[in-house]
Amino acid sequence: MSDKIKVLIVDDASFMVRALTDILQSDSDIEVVGSAKNGQEALEKIEKMKPDVVTLDVDMPVMDGIRAVRHIMINEPVPIVMLSSLFNHGDITFEALRLGVVDFLPKPSGAISLDIHEQGYKIIDRVKIAAAEHIENVRRVKLNRVDVGENLSEAYGYKDLDYIVAMGTTLGGPNTIIRLMSQLSPQLPAAVVVIQEIETKILPEFVNEFNKYTLWKVEAGTDGKIIEPGCCYICSYNDPMTIQVNQAQEGILKSSANTAKPLDALFSSASQAFEQNAIGVLLTGVGAEGEEGFQEIKSRSGTTIAQKTDTCVYPNLTQCAIESGLVDIVGDVEELSIQIEEAIGSPRV
Numbered sequence: 001m002s003d004k005i006k007v008l009i010v011d012d013a014s015f016m017v018r019a020l021t022d023i024l025q026s027d028s029d030i031e032v033v034g035s036a037k038n039g040q041e042a043l044e045k046i047e048k049m050k051p052d053v054v055t056l057d058v059d060m061p062v063m064d065g066i067r068a069v070r071h072i073m074i075n076e077p078v079p080i081v082m083l084s085s086l087f088n089h090g091d092i093t094f095e096a097l098r099l100g101v102v103d104f105l106p107k108p109s110g111a112i113s114l115d116i117h118e119q120g121y122k123i124i125d126r127v128k129i130a131a132a133e134h135i136e137n138v139r140r141v142k143l144n145r146v147d148v149g150e151n152l153s154e155a156y157g158y159k160d161l162d163y164i165v166a167m168g169t170t171l172g173g174p175n176t177i178i179r180l181m182s183q184l185s186p187q188l189p190a191a192v193v194v195i196q197e198i199e200t201k202i203l204p205e206f207v208n209e210f211n212k213y214t215l216w217k218v219e220a221g222t223d224g225k226i227i228e229p230g231c232c233y234i235c236s237y238n239d240p241m242t243i244q245v246n247q248a249q250e251g252i253l254k255s256s257a258n259t260a261k262p263l264d265a266l267f268s269s270a271s272q273a274f275e276q277n278a279i280g281v282l283l284t285g286v287g288a289e290g291e292e293g294f295q296e297i298k299s300r301s302g303t304t305i306a307q308k309t310d311t312c313v314y315p316n317l318t319q320c321a322i323e324s325g326l327v328d329i330v331g332d333v334e335e336l337s338i339q340i341e342e343a344i345g346s347p348r349v
Contacts, residue, residue, distance in 0.1 A: 039068025090205030168263035170285030172313035242269035267293020284312035
């Protein structure tokens with residue numbers, strides 16, 4: 001029996017199938033077991049071949065990639081890495097991540113990508129990580145569009161910025177962030193700053209689409225942006241932010257100098273800026289970050305919250321923090337919004 005990671009490539013461009021096959025099989029731990037030209041053919045081959053991971057294009061005939069993800073997750077659940085040139089379509093990237101794909105990687109130069117080999121290392125990395133996904137914990141997020149015009153008092157009601165909620169996650173995390181922010185009350189006297197694993201090319205359109213499904217104002221985190229209550233700032237793990245205080249005593253986002261441990265830097269800076277009113281939330285993800293930042297939050301009497309490992313798509317991040325004894329509250333993914341609200345509703349003195 002081979003211990004190699006079995007991959008099915010789904011793409012209607014034959015040259016792309018060849019390029020991806022060459023990239024993936026350059027790693028001795030990966031075996032490409034087949035290919036499919038559309039989502040319908042992919043469903044049939046997944047059932048027969050039982051791959052460990054599927055790479056999936058979006059723009060295909062018969063059944064496109066998004067429709068394929070919906071069917072795959074219901075009928076033949078398997079970790080999916082999306083590879084598409086349609087990264088500037090926010091509805092597509094948001095929908096893919098909402099449905100629970102491991103990651104959405106842009107093809108480097110559009111549909112005909114001759115330099116895809118330059119991104120080969122990242123594709124190999126994502127496939128290997130995808131193979132370790134706890135697929136049974138992947139859940140699509142059920143959402144309804146929000147009509148802000150009908151909820152003006154809730155969306156724009158006056159509130160002070162008393163608290164900062166710093167959320168950290170890596171791969172597998174965007175789906176959980178979408179779920180959490182759709183459940184969290186926008187009436188809190190707080191702002192949310194998120195670092196998640198998402199390509200910087202994808203982020204602007206992703207947040208534009210995200211903003212249609214929550215009463216929180218969702219924006220991409222950028223250097224120098226003043227933090228406002230009722231806003232959720234999403235930052236890419238590849239271009240992380242910290243929280244600082246300017247001369248006017250306003251909270252602002254600043255580019256992080258700590259690119260090795262951006263989650264720790266986010267949590268630490270939140271603690272330094274908001275002291276006991278900093279709430280750190282660690283979610284599903286790959287890696288061993290968060291402990292140093294949580295230590296800083298606890299040293300200033302802030303609150304630390306972590307997702308239960310048995311509900312995580314990837315349990316590494318939260319498991320390390322929980323085992324260190326630095327987590328005040330451990331919650332199921334469906335309980336986290338209530339726990340954050342309770343932490344803010346009972347401020348520490």
